[in-house]
Amino acid sequence: MFNLKYPDGAALKKLLYGSIKPLSEVPMKVDQSSLTIRALSPDKNIMVDIYIPSTAFETYDVTSDTLVTGDRDEFLKAVRRGTKKDVVNLRYEDGADTIHYSLINTKTGAERAYRIKVLDFGKELIQSLELDLPVKAQIATEDLKKLVSDARLIGEELELRYSGGKLIATSTSEGKEFSEVLEQDKPLISLTSSEDEASAKYDVDLLKSVAPSLEIADTASLEFGSGYPLKIELRGDDGSRITVWVAPRA
Numbered sequence: 001m002f003n004l005k006y007p008d009g010a011a012l013k014k015l016l017y018g019s020i021k022p023l024s025e026v027p028m029k030v031d032q033s034s035l036t037i038r039a040l041s042p043d044k045n046i047m048v049d050i051y052i053p054s055t056a057f058e059t060y061d062v063t064s065d066t067l068v069t070g071d072r073d074e075f076l077k078a079v080r081r082g083t084k085k086d087v088v089n090l091r092y093e094d095g096a097d098t099i100h101y102s103l104i105n106t107k108t109g110a111e112r113a114y115r116i117k118v119l120d121f122g123k124e125l126i127q128s129l130e131l132d133l134p135v136k137a138q139i140a141t142e143d144l145k146k147l148v149s150d151a152r153l154i155g156e157e158l159e160l161r162y163s164g165g166k167l168i169a170t171s172t173s174e175g176k177e178f179s180e181v182l183e184q185d186k187p188l189i190s191l192t193s194s195e196d197e198a199s200a201k202y203d204v205d206l207l208k209s210v211a212p213s214l215e216i217a218d219t220a221s222l223e224f225g226s227g228y229p230l231k232i233e234l235r236g237d238d239g240s241r242i243t244v245w246v247a248p249r250a
Helices: 009-020 070-077 143-153 205-207 211-216
Strands: 002-006 025-030 034-040 044-051 059-062 066-069 087-094 099-107 113-119 133-141 156-162 167-171 176-184 190-195 196-203 219-224 230-233 241-246
Touching: 002 009, 009 087, 009 241, 025 044, 025 113, 025 219, 044 059, 059 113, 066 070, 070 099, 070 113, 070 190, 087 133, 113 133, 113 230, 143 156, 143 167, 143 176, 143 205, 176 190, 190 219, 196 205, 205 211, 211 230, 211 241
Parallel strands: none
Antiparallel strands: 002 059, 002 087, 025 034, 025 066, 034 044, 044 241, 066 113, 087 099, 099 113, 133 190, 133 219, 156 167, 156 196, 167 176, 219 230, 230 241
């Protein structure tokens, strides 16, 4: 059982709405230290890992570790209605067939209540990925969103290639090509690699689908390697973290 209160409905919307969109259901683990959502997209090309520490909540009352899976569409419907004026109350009683999601206006006290259908109870989350990828970079989220949008105008895939201390992003289609060279301070915040050369290709539509997740932070961490998934990590001011893994194209 848990009873949680998050202080800002708009902030929680930024944290959850874009992140859970690629999923077909929302499996949660709530224990004494955090709320965690971790799942694969139906096609298994995206893994989403959301971590919200207990310290981010105004109220964090957890009587026992709880594993519960909610309906994704109903979760989205509730989350997207949050505003800055709302405190979010997320509540679940063991064995219940719904998760309670309430938005309480801090000025008027008015409450909008939603019930999210429970699809499963007690199901363990999938294992997290632990990969030490060779190429690591930090980039402003606005620059990353623009990079993905520009590539999507040209082709179906984005190639990331590290060479000579530079990161080259390329997208091609018949008769057209988009290419951008990214370097330290131009516009990358940082760039390191344990290998001299590395390259991988990723589906642009998959990258576009996770773009809303970028709203929670001003900067994003990127990691990749030849033949490896792309890791995108974002950190919120309250200690929350979103990690998205995007599978490489063959």
